[in-house]
Amino acid sequence: MNRAGAIKPESDQILDRPMGDNDGIDFEIIELLFFAYRDFISDPDAILDTSGFGRAHHRVVHFVNREPGLTVAALLDTLKITKQSLARVLKQLIDSGYIAQVAGPEDRRQRRLFPTDRGRELALALARPQSRRIANALEGMDENGRTAVTTFLSGMINPGAHRPEEDHSEINEGRDQ
Amino acid sequence: MNRAGAIKPESDQILDRPMGDNDGIDFEIIELLFFAYRDFISDPDAILDTSGFGRAHHRVVHFVNREPGLTVAALLDTLKITKQSLARVLKQLIDSGYIAQVAGPEDRRQRRLFPTDRGRELALALARPQSRRIANALEGMDENGRTAVTTFLSGMINPGAHRPEEDHSEINEGRDQ
DNA sequence: CAAATATGTCAGCTATGTTGACATAATTTG
DNA sequence: CAAATTATGTCAACATAGCTGACATATTTG
Numbered sequence A, B: 001m002n003r004a005g006a007i008k009p010e011s012d013q014i015l016d017r018p019m020g021d022n023d024g025i026d027f028e029i030i031e032l033l034f035f036a037y038r039d040f041i042s043d044p045d046a047i048l049d050t051s052g053f054g055r056a057h058h059r060v061v062h063f064v065n066r067e068p069g070l071t072v073a074a075l076l077d078t079l080k081i082t083k084q085s086l087a088r089v090l091k092q093l094i095d096s097g098y099i100a101q102v103a104g105p106e107d108r109r110q111r112r113l114f115p116t117d118r119g120r121e122l123a124l125a126l127a128r129p130q131s132r133r134i135a136n137a138l139e140g141m142d143e144n145g146r147t148a149v150t151t152f153l154s155g156m157i158n159p160g161a162h163r164p165e166e167d168h169s170e171i172n173e174g175r176d177q
Numbered sequence C: 001c002a003a004a005t006a007t008g009t010c011a012g013c014t015a016t017g018t019t020g021a022c023a024t025a026a027t028t029t030g
Numbered sequence D: 001c002a003a004a005t006t007a008t009g010t011c012a013a014c015a016t017a018g019c020t021g022a023c024a025t026a027t028t029t030g
Helices: A027-051 A055-066 A072-079 A083-095 A117-138 A143-155 B027-051 B055-066 B072-079 B083-095 B117-138 B143-156
Strands: A099-103 A111-115 B099-103 B111-115
Touching: A027 A055, A027 A117, A027 B027, A027 B055, A027 B117, A027 B143, A055 A072, A055 A083, A055 A099, A055 A111, A055 A117, A055 B027, A072 A083, A072 A111, A083 A099, A111 A117, A117 A143, A117 B027, A117 B143, A143 B027, A143 B117, A143 B143, B027 B055, B027 B117, B055 B072, B055 B083, B055 B099, B055 B111, B055 B117, B072 B083, B072 B111, B083 B099, B111 B117, B117 B143
Parallel strands: none
Antiparallel strands: A099 A111, B099 B111
């Protein structure tokens, strides 16, 4: 390779027409989702930089605050990560007093997770700018429009997905290793 | 600490009421966005696992296909990552024949990026399931509803953001290091 | 009691981002 | 033209957040 990379095309088939418009693919919404999510997540990122936490902590703090007393297994299922991956961030959050563990009242093997005051405050601080951004994007939209937005977003989610306040009944399947 | 972590609450202030409903924060859409994006990105992830590529490659292949001939600087600006971070994945994509570089016709310092046939095919293969998911989520929605969705997503994006086919004129500001 | 379950933990690996420093070629400017 | 700036590449070191595999401990269940 030359010093600054290949200069000439390697006589490969090079395409210079933009992708899109031709095929029946919705590139517009694909990209809107990419940019929307990127900016949506950047709000809390800025706050997290201050606290020394990252996105992983954000998610944990969020869901523990949304469903206090949820088990580690339920949290893993929501986040779709492994317990080893969760362990690091959870330990940090517990050690710094944002989340507390309590042995399950029925099943004492469980560690039920609760937010502390601090944890609640952090979760709210992180949610606030995101909610503001959402309110701004919904501004001037009528009820039909808002319904369309939530219908669309719900329709993007996998049917069997485990979301809070849903199917708590089924037996565990996978991802726990 | 005990072998399996703290068992009893450290007499900290523990909260057992779910967050939400109380404050004026839109937790519903916050979570819908999280789950929607998580599942939206999982479709191409499965394909990428096969090719040995990751999400970073996906983004590069996507934008190069959407705007063939874009410069490295423009790509960095779109992705909002550093050139060192881009370098790794871009090199892999070039070495394996998905993307080709051509010296800029006007400014020969530039390396304009083009997809090869292979690169075009990969980008289409990755976009197809995402587009299918979107079509599914929009199904049965009238024109007003669809407009509401794109209006909402556009409204979530930072105003000054650099998106393809937009402001090519301004001078560089930051992120290049 | 034995097996299964919920959780924790150690060790090592990968992907993708970061900063800092420096190099080269080409363009622009004084 | 020489100097400065620009576009890009590259080396090195590091951080975060995932992953797999293996094993330990406490508790519940059959």
